[in-house]
Amino acid sequence: MDAAEELSPKRFYTIGEVSRITGVRPHVLRYWETQGKILRPFRKSSRHRLYRAADIQLIFEIKRLRDEEKLSLTAMRRQLQAHDRGPGPRYQAPLPLKPPEPEGLALLRTIRDELLALKDLLE
Secondary structure, three states, rough: HHOOOOOOOOEEEEEEEHHHHOOOHHHHHHHHOOOOOOOOOOEEOOOEEEOOOHHHHHHHHHHHHHHHOOOHHHHHHHHHHHHHHHOOOOOOOOOOOOOOOOHHHHHHHHHHHHHHHHHHHHO
């Protein structure tokens, strides 16, 4: 999947869209916002949360720190603040712009690609 196909360009994403993109449940995103004070999505006047692409990258980084480095919220906050002070881009996590394909669809695409390669070989 190339970068153009990955994500539809949008300025803001709802909490449901962000949950599908990142694989993090909405209640966890709310927890990181209220208790962890790590995540700060934009709020509409109706109080609905709206996330930017940078917020999604931050979520991937938080998820990595939680899953790979097993850090607490306090340690994550310190780690992210240290990244903010350093040179270079703020967050390096990959940003898939579309939710992952259903497993069956991915299998069909793989089979199609293999059949096309076989066809080219036979020609």
